Amino acid sequence: MAENTTEVLVGGVVLAAAFAFGVYGAQVAGVGSGGSAAYPLTASFRSLEGVNVGTDVRLAGVKIGTVTDVALNSETYRADTVVSVRSDTQIPDDSSIIISSEGLLGGNFVEIVPGGSPFYFGAGDEITDTQGAVSLISLLLKFVSGGDSQ
Structure with missing residues (x-):
């Protein structure tokens, strides 16, 4: 009987930990956040290195x-x-969108650099001023080779 009680208690703790982990994961991913609605914007990048679905836009x-x-x-x-x-959040229609890095070891994120236009993007509009990800390896190779590589 004592073994059954211990097993039930350990099982309950494991289920509670799994539930707490699931709630935390949903909050981090923004799933089910009943906050304000959102609108889509499109952009076309030469390189999206380090950016996937779910990456932050800042x-x-x-x-x-x-x-x-x-x-x-x-x-x-x-x-x-x-x-x-x-x-x-209203974005001026002359804004640019770039792939930025959080540092040498940090991940990439999408950054919107606002312009000064009095007009704003609407749902489904395209941001045409884009700058893709810069490869750290490419920069290091250019530095090592003296910047003459093409």
């Missing part, structure tokens, strides 16, 4: 959305990307 270091879709355009050979931005 403006001034503040998370304002996520990457919701990534696909290779077979005609242009560019990465067509859809980002979802909170509806309470």
